[in-house]
Amino acid sequence: MHFCSFAGLSPSRMVKRANGLREEELVEWFREFFIVKKDVSVPKSLWNFSMGVKAVDRVSMEIAREFRRAVGPVRALIKKDVITKEEIIQILRVAPLRERAIIATMASSNLRVRAALNLQLANFRDSIWDESLPCYAVEIPRS
Numbered sequence: 001m002h003f004c005s006f007a008g009l010s011p012s013r014m015v016k017r018a019n020g021l022r023e024e025e026l027v028e029w030f031r032e033f034f035i036v037k038k039d040v041s042v043p044k045s046l047w048n049f050s051m052g053v054k055a056v057d058r059v060s061m062e063i064a065r066e067f068r069r070a071v072g073p074v075r076a077l078i079k080k081d082v083i084t085k086e087e088i089i090q091i092l093r094v095a096p097l098r099e100r101a102i103i104a105t106m107a108s109s110n111l112r113v114r115a116a117l118n119l120q121l122a123n124f125r126d127s128i129w130d131e132s133l134p135c136y137a138v139e140i141p142r143s
Helices: 002-007 011-019 023-037 043-050 057-070 085-094 097-109 113-118
Strands: none
Touching: 002 011, 002 023, 023 057, 085 097, 097 113
């Protein structure tokens, strides 16, 4: 669906358009997608979006090459990239109020930085002032 929204086409129209493109045009279409989306998606997600395309082997290799040119390498998440609960608590103890709210929201919801920074009070569907609630429903706007 990410590619459909980028192209501004329904899935069926997108397939029709892709079938009418030459191999070079198809690779260029993907290159444009990667360039537009690289600032709003992590490389691993972008790579996974492109895997839904079944193409001729040579075209798939060209798309992979354009991905590496536009986005860079896909870096696997390794253990040292994961912050521990104790490290989060240490950060929360010294962070200013706004940063504590952002960090707590990210840690409890698995949001990425950009999504957390774009949240507004209106995105919280439950009253944040109701202390009886164990958690809050948050509506994440599309980016």
